[in-house]
Amino acid sequence: MAASLSFSGSARLLAALGRSSVLHSSFESRGLHVTAVCFKNRAARIRIGKGDQPLTYEQAHHPHQIAHRKGWLSQHASNLKGEGGAAERTMEDVFIRKFMFGTFHGCLADEVVIKRRGNALIVCALMLQKMPPQKFYFLIGYSESLLSHFYKCPVKLEIQTLQSKAVYKYI
């Protein structure tokens, strides 16, 4: 298919392949790959580097580890069988994540976790101690009241602060 071998004699190629299949353990034989380019998965993965980039637990694990080593960042019942409203919940989640990123700029230590219990929206976040606590309390109250007016449901913020980001490994 994609392999265009320009040397003459398909017989020579067949002979070479025959030799490689019989003497595959010999140092003279070589495997020949004749497929199209196979795409590696790149979703939500940080590629391996020199060893100086710190990663949190969330960033270090790939998406296929969800429900094994990772949990869920957004917990609601719309994706269950027989339940509706998944698109609306997803839009709300996207807006809330952007809002939190903008309001607490530079203070977020890890991804925001969004939980829905009944009518209430609970936004959980880990923050770095970049601002004095009074500013934090003001921003928490501001976000809670603004989001609850916007989404017409009680919105609660659960914030926990850290000195610095929790590093899981260096990549």
Next chain:
Amino acid sequence: MAAPLVLRRDLFSFARILGGISQLGPRCLSACSSHNWKCNQTRFQPLQTSSTFFHTATYLSSTPSSITVTDEPDTLFQKVVVLVKAHDRAVLDSYEFFATMAAKELGIAMGKVFEPPKDIERLTLLKSVHIYKKHRVQYEMRTHYRCIELLHITGSTAQVYLEYIQRNLPEGVAMEVTKVTKRTRTATFMENVKNSRMKLNFLLCSHL
């Protein structure tokens, strides 16, 4: 019901702010009043470890429903089936333990508590934005179930138990309740029964 809730939350946030300020100590309050921001920052430095370690917690409180006394007889349920759905099996395990313990403490007769087989909904989508039809990506959504049956329960007991169970439903868990009760023999019901019997007799006679 909304007003006392708002007041309670405001009180909590006020108490938190007061607690935060009191932790700083009287020295820093006098520094704050001088309106010198740089001075404030240097003052905060030695106490930063104790004052900025805070976290907020949610208080999901609400007024309890009032008890009503009526003369009409209570509805009786032969069976109340509670089906709980979730993406995580461990969450359902703990919820089942909680529900069965609550029913045992309240003295409710339990039927079977079993786990129906899980449902997996799979999607196969194209991996690339443009062309490359042979390379796809597969996603799946797993729904685990748990079924709890309650037998021979009265209406008021069912209401109380279900309200308690539903208030403590974890996030990302859905519940379906099926109630089985015997219907009383009303006049229209008896009419329908008589009509259907007459139709059956007519059909049998016309065949002969």
